[in-house]
Amino acid sequence: MFLEVDHVDKVFPLANGGRYIALENIDLQIKQGEFVSLIGHSGCGKSTLLNMIAGLDLPSKGGVVLEGRQIAAPGPDKMVVFQNYSLLPWLTVRENIALAVNEVYRDKPASERREIIEHHIDLVNLRPAAKKRPAQLSGGMKQRVAIARALSIRPKLLLLDEPFGALDALTRGGLQEQLMHICEESKVTAVMVTHDVDEALLLSDRVVMLTNGPASHIGQILTVDLPRPRQRMQVVKHPDYYPMRAEIIEFLNQQKRAKKRQAELQSSTSVMVSQLPKTTLNIGFMPLTDCAPLAIAQEKGFFAKHGLTVNLQKASSWDDIASGVADRRFDAAQMVAAMPLAMTIGMGGQPSVPTSTSLVLSRNGNAITLSKELYERGAQSLNELKSVIAMDKDRRYRIGIVHDCSMHNLMLRYWLASGNIDPDQEVDLVILPPQAMVDQLRKGQIDGFCVGEPWGSQAVVEGIGFVVATDLEIWAGNPEKVLGAREDWQQQNPEAMLALVKALLEACEFCDEPRHRVEVAEILSRPNYLGVPLAALTPSLTGPYIRSTNDPGQMLPRFHQFHLDNSNCPRRVEGLWILSQLARWNITPFPNNWIEVLDRVRRVDIFLEASRQLGQVGIEPDRDAFQLFDGLVFDPDRPLEYLRQQAISRDYPVQEIDLDRADRKLARTR
Secondary structure, eight states: OOEEEEEEEEEEEOTTSOEEEEEEEEEEEEOTTOEEEEEOSTTSSHHHHHHHHHTSSOOSEEEEEETTEEOOSOBTTEEEEOTTOOOOTTSOHHHHHHHHHHHHTTTSOHHHHHHHHHHHHHHTTOGGGTTOOGGGSOHHHHHHHHHHHHHHTOOSEEEEESTTTTSOHHHHHHHHHHHHHHHHHHTOEEEEEOSOHHHHHHHOSEEEEEOOSSSBOEEEEEEOOOOSSOOHHHHHHSTTHHHHHHHHHHHHHHHHHHHHHHHHHHHTHHHHSOSSOOOEEEEEEOSSGGGHHHHHHHHTTHHHHTTOEEEEEEOSSHHHHHHHHHTTSOSEEEEETTHHHHHHHOGGGOOOOOEEEEEEEEEEOEEEEEEHHHHHTTOOSHHHHHHHHHHOTTOOEEEEESOTTSHHHHHHHHHHHHTTOOTTTTEEEEEOOGGGHHHHHHTTSOSEEEEETTHHHHHHHHTSEEEEEEHHHHHTTOEEEEEEEEHHHHHHOHHHHHHHHHHHHHHHHHHTSGGGHHHHHHHHTSTTTTOOOHHHHHHHHTSOBOSSTTOOOBOOTTSEESSTTTTTOOOHHHHHHHHHHHHHTTSSOEETTHHHHHHHHBOHHHHHHHHHHHTOOOOOOOOOOEEOTTOOEEOTTOHHHHHHHOSSOOOOOEEOOOHHHHHHHHHHHO
8 A cells, every 4th residue: 555544643741641532543544646635624633643753753652664665754755845945045946946846856856946937937837937936926825836846856655734724715616727737747645634625526536534633534525536648627527526625515515413412511510421430330231152251241340440330120121221321220231242232213103312422242153053953954054044934935934032132133034035034024033031942942932033142042952942053254353242321321431431431341361261261251150140051151151052953062262252353443434334233124314413423423433532542552443344144245335335235235314313303302301
């Protein structure tokens, strides 16, 4: 890659000893010859990022790499064009350009240097003004001198910080056209800061949109698929121009609303925050192997270490978890991964209850288990299951799921649909509590289920079921259970929230240490947690994992993943995939303000701060496209395109989710 901004943070120390995080986890790759614009509201860190690319400032974390070498200082390979021109007033146009050429090419003959200078005067059409000083030039002419000076030393990278911001519309338009021509002719790689949406679309190959500060991050990247060479009127008349323009403006409007809301929140902080830090918490959980971090934090003293007294309360179902958080019975809870998003949007026609997650508690750990009857009939793979269903046209097979908003449901539906089995038309999906699955399978009330451990292993041990697929085969590393809390509770109790995340981070780390797994299994088997025989927990926690009575077993050390590989980060890209699947099956609408929704629900900032205070390495991974087992690529900048590619889906509404309205409703209930 020509230029790489590699997980960059920029933090400024404050006079009171605090820290201001200007930029957080900026990860961006730029190809040679590409023109990239940075856009966002004032204060989002655009110029700060440009300065780090130029070498005028250094990242607090991460690095900027140009052609394999880390940028540590400014140099002639990176030239910056500023909004204020930065010309020496006592030098002529020719002399200002010569200043750069003579400095960089001092070893070249004088005749060759003069040739370079004169070429660049002509390049920006300033021959008649070559002998004039800056005071005799218009603003547009001054900016052309600055561009000519920057290009005259043939930089690898041209950096432009709002170069046309101070110019009138006519001058700006002419210079934009000229800059396009120059960049195409010289094949220069350019990064430009701008506030002008039309300018960004006209000039750019990609537009990088930054969220508000503090802790600004890349919210979206728009690829500008308009043919080159470009002319302004042709660009404006292109059928894709206004949809792309609307997409950028919608992003900026989302950030404007978020900025207003943040200001209102800060003004009411003295009212919102509890006068005394909350230290006693009621936390709901479901009896599953995935509750291990909560059990370990309690039993090994991590909650107490961080000043918390926690009452772990076993819930009867995932609906009980959701209602417990909504009606404030639980301060926080273990949740299925999609639940905070669905509660925030408003699931099943229910009113919105803004709920956030700042920690993924577990990844993987699911399996699709089918009955012994289906095994004996040969349904030992997805294609074979399709054949059995096709033969039994008069029978509807029933498969258990734990909740509409569970990864079990989304993964099972994805798996079935990839085999051309409609999960609503060809089978019946029935919602059951996890602990009821084995009993219902034993009684023949269901023909299979998708659920977390230990229930799949329990069915195998009893000889009543077999595992046809694990989520390691469908989407290895998928987010399974998360820590969920009402957004208003989190705002009122920031210290308690941070302490809770730190305690659970340490517990997750404990759970993923192989030498601790036997102890973890023993603790989970106790009546106050799962209350199951130890033998039911060992196949998935300590291995070998057994898929059927005829299976000798296989060691799957990542079948349960609690901490390794940065597991605990509530990645926004994963949240966006979840939103796409909730919409695909018409569980919730798809929010066209999805960046706003994700930033409020997936609280990466709290996770990163907890990691930093613990001395752990915590980052949000790249925003890269990814794919599940079927090979269909999910691009986080084109989620609706991904939805349209799905062979089986439902009609789904795309709508604005009014989170401010939800805030006002909740305020009236406090």
